[in-house]
Amino acid sequence: MAFGVISEIGYVSLQSKDIEGTIAHGRDILGLTETHRSGNAVYLSSRARRHHELVYLDAPENGVGHIGLVAAGKAGLDLARTRIVDAGYPILSNTPLHPGVADGFAFIGPEGFVFEIYIGLEPVGITPTGHAPDRFGHVNLHPQHLHAMLTFFTDVLDFRVSDVIGDDFAYFLRCNAEHHGVALIKGKGWMHHHAWQVQSIADLGKLGDRLHDAGSRLLMGPVRHGAGHNMAAYYVEPTGAVVELYTDMEWILDDDRPPIVWPQDDRAWATKWSIYDFSEFRSHGLFPAREHIAAN
Structure with missing residues (x-):
């Protein structure tokens, strides 16, 4: 059970200059299943069957895109938003960065890491691979x-x-x-x-x-x-x-x-x-x- 504004770590988004090779790794080695593909973004999930737990973005160079944090309900999301603004972190987006999310916002945190805080990630009806993580x-x-x-x-x-x-x-x-x-x-x-x-x-x-x-x-x-x-x-x-x-x-x-x-x-x-x-x-x-x- 969460005791603050964040309930769990939701996903990580990585930029990749070899998008197909990176997707193959996610599927064959890590065991994730592709849930959605749109434009430059590929979404993958585990046995948890969420819209995304790992997002790969086609990009000119490799890098951490952002880290997703699940808020503790609407109240947690609203309080987190207020605290981030009050602390002076630049807001990157006032709406979710990806499909399948009910509400959220993104900002630039310490040392250039981008974080998205969100609620309401959709489940997906995928069949996980035999070696999928939980x-x-x-x-x-x-x-x-x-x-x-x-x-x-x-x-x-x-x-x-x-x-x-x-x-x-x-x-x-x-x-x-x-x-x-x-x-x-x-x-x-x-x-x-x-x-x-x-x-x-x-x-x-x-x-x-x-x-x-x-x-x-x-x-x-x-x-x-x-x-x-x-x-x-x-x-x-x-x-x-x-x-x-x-x-x-x-x-x-x-x-x-x-x-x-x-x-x-x-x-x-x-x-x-x-x-x-x-x-x-x-x-x-x-x-x-x-x-x-x-x-x-």
């Missing part, structure tokens, strides 16, 4: 100015801190009972990964098999994270963004649970089963698009 889960951002991004999510959008890593290094934030909908790790100013829930660790192994058959490989995993408790595996998609499949995420049923604090040098917050060199893992990501391209 649903879209979260995003991992690596802002340059960590505390500004943290303040945006906690003070403006009511997210709560689940775990803290080190002294000014990383924060895991939740907008409902799931351990995190947004993770913030100090970095280059890009989105590191978008993440999808699957049913079991067996699905992580099958992901590795699909990547191998396609001539690719896992970037990291399977691992068991300490922060969030989830088991996860990661790979790099054609846009340059990292994709995570995860299962067994911690749910926090006490809204007032204090954050768990981890020393930064305690690698168990990231992986409890083995030690990784995270330099390659953190070298991948996707910056916000330099130019906003609207779906048409």
